[in-house]
Amino acid sequence: MxxxxxxxxxxxxxxxxxxxxxxxxxxxxxxxxxxxxxxxxxxxxxxxxxxxxxxxxxxxxxxxxxxxxxxxxPAKELIKSRRIKAEANLQLAEKSLAEFERSANDRENIWNITGRNEILDKVKACIVSAQKRILLEVWKEEFEELESELRQASERGVDVTIIAYGEIVSDFANVYLHYMGHKITEEYGGRWIVISGDDSEVVAGIVSLGKDSRAAWTMHVGLVMPITEFMIHDLYLMEIMEKHKDLLEESFGKNLVNLRRKFSIHPDFKKHYIK
Known part of the structure; x- marks a missing residue:
């Protein structure tokens, strides 16, 4: 016994x-x-x-x-205590495994977001969850709606770097003004937004179509890596244009227009993503 x-x-x-x-x-x-x-x-x-x-x-x-x-x-108290502890551990395991499973699925999926407000809400969530670095490509109109969340991220130690279309002024972020920010909206037919949070998730899409705006959110490394690196290469270009603009425009035209024309497939040299 x-x-x-x-x-x-x-x-x-x-x-x-x-x-x-x-x-x-x-x-x-x-x-x-x-x-x-x-x-x-x-x-x-x-x-x-x-x-x-x-x-x-x-x-x-x-x-x-x-x-x-x-x-x-007493034995009854011992068993009661063990039962409570076991139930708490099972609940924690259930929650943790569900979150891990959802996170694993998120890393493999690409989610469609419809509507400008909905896109900005997802961008805000990405800002809130960032711990190390935020790369953001944004127009002035959307920046003003995200400024509060971006400031809070900076205050908790997140490095915030912005590629700005339009006159964005910030006392908490590294801001790179795009060299043709005032003209690019017309050339592309609309405004977009791209954010990379901690090099682990991205939101990217068109935000100038109101309820018809479209964006994608993903943690899929096959998209996170190239989108993040494209943004970093944009930053390279901003730095190069800042120091060598005259020389580059002598070779490629004002605001590098000859390069944009060279790689356009449309007779009017504009982009036609939005129809």
Whole structure:
């Protein structure tokens, strides 16, 4: 009978010595550590370590004094405590595994977002979750709606870098004014927004079509990596234009117009993503 109970207690995270000490105290208590060792068969060299572990876990109680005495928590209370702990662990495991599974799915999927407000809400969520760096390509109109969240991100230590279309002024972000920000809306037929958060998620899309605006959100590395790197290369170009604009425009025309024409497939040299 006692051997079966020892096995059951081991299933409740008792070591063999802990189980023997607890059962001894159930049979008779209070007892000194010496008496527990003598009655349980636990070596005297180990008994106080064993009793301390049981006390810290709440399985036994200690009566302080020159010679401490030990009393077990009643069996019903022990089982109740273990049941509560087990249920809490199962709930935590259920929640954590569900979040991990959802995160794993997010890393493999591309989600469509419709509507300007909905797109900006997702961009705000990306800003809030960022811990290290935000790269943002944005027009002045959308920046003004995101400024509060961006400022809060900067205040918690996130590096915020903005490629700006239009006169965006910020005292908390690194702002790179696009060299043809005033003309590019006409050439492309609308405004877009791109954000990369911590090089791990991106939102990218058109935001100038009201309810018909379209964007994608993803954590898929196959898109996160190239989109983030394209933004970094835009920053390279901003730096190069800042230092060598005259030389580059001498070779490629004002605002590098000859390059844009060279790589256009349309007779009017404009972009026709929006129809």
């Amino acid at each position: 006692k051997g079966n109970i020892l096995a059951i207690l081991k299933n409740l995270d008792f070591t063999e010595y802990e189980a023997k000490a607890y059962l001894t105290l159930l049979e008779e208590s209070p007892l000194t550590g010496y008496a527990v060792a003598k009655n349980s068969g636990v070596p005297r060299s180990k008994i106080y370590e064993v009793l301390d572990n049981l006390a810290m876990r709440g399985d036994i109680l200690v009566s302080p004094g020159s010679t401490p005495q030990y009393t077990p928590v």
